[in-house]
Amino acid sequence: MNKKSIAINEERLKNTFIELVGVPCPSLDEKEEAALLMQKLQEMGMETQMDSAGEKCGGTTGNVWGFLKGNVPGAVRLFFEAHMDSVAPTTGTRVIERDGVLYSDGTTTLGGDDKSGIAAVLEALQCVIENDLPHGDVQVCFTIAEETGSYGVRYMDKTKIRADAGYCMDCGGHPGAIYNASPKAINVKLTVRGKSAHAGLEPEKGINAIMLAAKALNVLPAYGRLDEETTLSVDMINGGLASNIVPEACEIVIDMRCPDEDKLEKLKNETVALFRNTVEAGGGSLEVELKDVAPGVNLNAGHATVKLAASAAEKLGFPVSTGFTGGCSDANFLCGMGLPSVLLATGMDKIHTTEERLALADLNNTARWVLGIIAEATEN
Ligand SMILES: [Zn+2]
Numbered sequence: 001m002n003k004k005s006i007a008i009n010e011e012r013l014k015n016t017f018i019e020l021v022g023v024p025c026p027s028l029d030e031k032e033e034a035a036l037l038m039q040k041l042q043e044m045g046m047e048t049q050m051d052s053a054g055e056k057c058g059g060t061t062g063n064v065w066g067f068l069k070g071n072v073p074g075a076v077r078l079f080f081e082a083h084m085d086s087v088a089p090t091t092g093t094r095v096i097e098r099d100g101v102l103y104s105d106g107t108t109t110l111g112g113d114d115k116s117g118i119a120a121v122l123e124a125l126q127c128v129i130e131n132d133l134p135h136g137d138v139q140v141c142f143t144i145a146e147e148t149g150s151y152g153v154r155y156m157d158k159t160k161i162r163a164d165a166g167y168c169m170d171c172g173g174h175p176g177a178i179y180n181a182s183p184k185a186i187n188v189k190l191t192v193r194g195k196s197a198h199a200g201l202e203p204e205k206g207i208n209a210i211m212l213a214a215k216a217l218n219v220l221p222a223y224g225r226l227d228e229e230t231t232l233s234v235d236m237i238n239g240g241l242a243s244n245i246v247p248e249a250c251e252i253v254i255d256m257r258c259p260d261e262d263k264l265e266k267l268k269n270e271t272v273a274l275f276r277n278t279v280e281a282g283g284g285s286l287e288v289e290l291k292d293v294a295p296g297v298n299l300n301a302g303h304a305t306v307k308l309a310a311s312a313a314e315k316l317g318f319p320v321s322t323g324f325t326g327g328c329s330d331a332n333f334l335c336g337m338g339l340p341s342v343l344l345a346t347g348m349d350k351i352h353t354t355e356e357r358l359a360l361a362d363l364n365n366t367a368r369w370v371l372g373i374i375a376e377a378t379e380n
Helices: 008-020 031-043 053-057 112-130 208-220 261-281 304-315 330-336 360-376
Strands: 047-050 064-066 079-084 096-098 100-102 138-143 167-174 177-182 184-193 224-227 230-239 250-257 285-292 321-324 341-350 357-359
Touching: 008 031, 008 100, 008 360, 031 047, 031 064, 031 138, 064 096, 064 112, 064 357, 079 112, 079 330, 079 360, 100 184, 100 360, 112 167, 112 341, 112 357, 112 360, 138 184, 167 304, 167 330, 167 360, 177 304, 177 330, 184 208, 184 261, 208 230, 208 250, 208 261, 230 261, 250 261, 250 360, 285 330, 304 341, 304 360, 330 341, 341 357, 357 360
Parallel strands: 079 138, 079 167, 167 341, 177 321
Antiparallel strands: 047 064, 064 138, 096 100, 100 357, 177 341, 184 250, 184 285, 224 230, 230 250
């Protein structure tokens, strides 16, 4: 097959975006959007499926899957992912265009997070199909409830994944920006146990768990940003039953993040040991409960998944960057499932506010980038 220079249809892309954000899709209620996306994928001739993620997390629909069988043997099998839900206020979005930038009317979010990703992927696929371009297998998954805790991807049926490289289209910045590292995140819940006693009659018989917890917090050497890739934040504290009881228990939740799992493990162990020493020296005891929040993304710049996206962006003349983001996205969970995945910028801007905006140039370039990645995947 000859390589043709194919232009995306900018008008169609804009209209698709406006259509998608016009459909209400708060987290866990993406039913209408999912139906529309199933229909769009089917009209393109793609194989579609809906999984049961919604049933597992109380949503009105599952994740939407689409599959386009490749016509180039041996091509890298691609996986594009974007989430359907938008943060509130999201229902009744009316799009206003001003100087090449899309906004809402100011009463809702725009929904560029993450319909910019979905619309760009749909446009690229449409181009591939209508121009009969060479392509490998392309799988897409539009997920539910990302904004409230990545439930769609957490409950995704990972046996459905048939891909080598994952691209999560869900990040601010101009197309060409690749986030190939993101921390593994854990929550460490520390319950300090003391001894209750009447606060007025015999406080000396008690061991004040709140004061012990305060002492232990005070010996932490640092908090907040510990280095360029590591954070530790004391985010919740809860203790005491009544104002006349020396508190028997005090719970503290510490969020810790680092892409380097060994380093994170060491930080967790050191923090717990410091806490335990202080608490036990004060006559109390410590219970520790660990919760994995998200796996990490830790692909180096030379990883095939990163190089493929970088090379496609370079050919389009986009400024290419790779880097670290402290936030966790669906890409973290895809990596955790064994699919090497990175986060790609779509131009979404001022997200999670009613001032959210999206430059049409960025939307168009995101679609060009997806198209470029599909082309690049055949070049091996
Ligand atoms: Zn998002």
